[in-house]
Amino acid sequence: MRPLFTSYRVQGFVGVVLLAASGTLFLAARLLYVYKGATYKCAVEGPYLDHSSIETQLVSGSFSAWPLGRECTYMTASVIETARGAADAWILTWLTYGPAALGLLLVIGVVKAALIRRGRAA
Secondary structure, three states: OOOHHHOHHHHHHHHHHHHHHHHHHHHHHHHHHHOOOHHHHHHHHOOOOOOOOOOOEEEEEEEEEOOEEEEEEEEOOOOEEEEEOOOOHHHHHHHHHHHHHHHHHHHHHHHHHHHHHHHHHO
16 A cells, blocks of 8 residues: 555645646736736836836736736837836746646646556556
């Protein structure tokens, strides 16, 4: 008998839970960053261009999946520039995608082991 933590059912369950939690966190981050419209949130909360001494005009805003956050597009005198994410965007990105990758690896491993076991039984 194998210990509980190496059971394929437990590993598969943990993998699915990690994927579900990461998906929920992704949707919550999307809602948080674009609630009331991404362009509105860009105007109110940023991110702003680093060299803000130049006259800029906000063109549009959208959700950014890498890093998680907002992507704000500004037009300067002659160039259109994009500011993406915030200071804490990478922390949220890794907290979302890290467990998702681990969960996906667990689920793939369990499915692969089940297919190998089924192949031996046949």
